[in-house]
Amino acid sequence: MAVRVQREDFDVGAEIARLRAGNPRVGAVASFVxxxxxxxxxxxxxxxxxxxxxxxxxxxxxxxxxxARARWDLYDVLVVHRIGELKPADQIVLVVVTSAHRGDAxxxxxxxxxxxxxxxxxxxxxxxxxGTRWVDAxxxxxxxxxxxxVKP
Amino acid sequence: MKVHVLYFAAxxxxxxxxxxxVEVPDDVRSVGELQRWLxxxxxxxxxxxxxxxxVRAAVDQSMAGEGAQLHEDAEVAFFPPVTGG
Numbered sequence: 001m002a003v004r005v006q007r008e009d010f011d012v013g014a015e016i017a018r019l020r021a022g023n024p025r026v027g028a029v030a031s032f033v034x035x036x037x038x039x040x041x042x043x044x045x046x047x048x049x050x051x052x053x054x055x056x057x058x059x060x061x062x063x064x065x066x067x068a069r070a071r072w073d074l075y076d077v078l079v080v081h082r083i084g085e086l087k088p089a090d091q092i093v094l095v096v097v098t099s100a101h102r103g104d105a106x107x108x109x110x111x112x113x114x115x116x117x118x119x120x121x122x123x124x125x126x127x128x129x130x131g132t133r134w135v136d137a138x139x140x141x142x143x144x145x146x147x148x149x150v151k152p
Numbered sequence: 153m154k155v156h157v158l159y160f161a162a163x164x165x166x167x168x169x170x171x172x173x174v175e176v177p178d179d180v181r182s183v184g185e186l187q188r189w190l191x192x193x194x195x196x197x198x199x200x201x202x203x204x205x206x207v208r209a210a211v212d213q214s215m216a217g218e219g220a221q222l223h224e225d226a227e228v229a230f231f232p233p234v235t236g237g
Contacts, residue, residue, distance in 0.1 A: 034237050050236070051161055053229060056213035081236060093237050113237060119215065121229075122236025123161035134162040137206075137233030 002077075003061040005052060007084040010094055019078050020098050026075055030105035031096045032113050038088035040135070043128040050083045050092070053121035057081075064115040068097070071111070072104040079112060081122065111148055117141040153178070153224050155186065159200075160231035163207065166200035176222075183209045184218030186228060206233050 012033060020026045036048050065077045080094040095112045099105040124135040158171040180189045187209070191201040201207060210229040211220050222228065 052236070053158070053160055053210070053213070053231070056210055056229070059213050060215075117237045118234065120236050121160065121210070121231065121234050123232065124235045125161070134232065135235045137235050 002079070003058055003065060004078075004080045005054075005057050005061075005083055006080065007082065009082070009091060010080045012091075012094060015078060015080065015094060016096055019076050019096050023075055023098070025100060026098045027100045028102040028105040029096065029098050030102070030109040031094065032109050033091055034093035034113075036086050036088050036090045036092055040126060043126075043130060045088055045126045045128055047127045048086045049125045049127075050086065051123045051125070052081075052083050056121050060120045061116065064112055064119060067115070068108040068111050072099065072108045073101075074099050074104060074108055077108065077112065079116070081116075081120070083122070114141070114144045114148060118145045153180070153222065155222055155224075155226045155228050157186075157190065158227065158229040160229060162232050163200055163204045163230055166203060167196050181222055182218060183211060183216050183220045183222065183228065186222060187218065187230065190230075201230075204232055207231070208233055 016029055016031060020029055038045055061079050065079060068077060075098040078096040082092050086092060095109050097105045097109045118141055126133055126135055154173060154175050156171065156173050159167045164170050176186060176189060180186050187201065187207065190197045207230055209216050212227050
């Protein structure tokens with residue numbers, strides 16, 4: 001299990017290869033990559049800046065991964081989240097989950113992202129032609145997280 | 153009681169600083185009471201808390217509701233809803 005918060009970009013292929021290296025029992029790898037869009041709420045986004053709460057961020061991500069591991073049968077989980085200055089088309093976040101079967105891998109990957117969106121202390125600030133603005137939290141993110149509160 | 157307060161994102165900009173250590177009166181024991189006490193100190197805190205919708209908090213780096221209890225040297229953070237990912 002690994003959680004990383006970093007300024008640098010990440011190589012999805014290399015991260016997946018490293019996570020499943022040496023474990024021939026892995027039958028499924030599910031991954032999610034979040035990317036900066038060039039349009040948000042009707043405005044062109046030139047750059048995006050990501051702030052976080054050092055210390056709490058790592059704890060919150062580790063707690064989310066622990067919950068996923070308690071709920072599904074997983075071999076490993078990796079979360080990489082970038083901070084600092086980003087621009088459209090840049091990668092922001094990576095979640096990779098390895099498991100024996102796809103059902104657990106898919107579900108755990110989505111669970112980690114839904115919880116990350118509402119629990120991990122990151123804040124986005126966009127620069128558009130009208131100036132800078134903090135991105136508002138979405139109600140749909142709370143709803144996405146709520147889906148997991150009733151166990152299947 | 154002394155607590156270490158941190159501000160993040162829009163709230164940090166509105167307050168104009170990233171944190172401060174404060175000595176709170178004896179009747180300030182919870183996160184909600186601390187928020188109201190900070191906001192009642194005048195500007196920039198009053199406007200900063202009033203202008204930030206749905207202020208969230210953490211105590212010692214874990215998400216905390218407004219009823220969460222404070223303790224000596226607690227690290228209490230206030231911030232807007234998170235927007236990572």
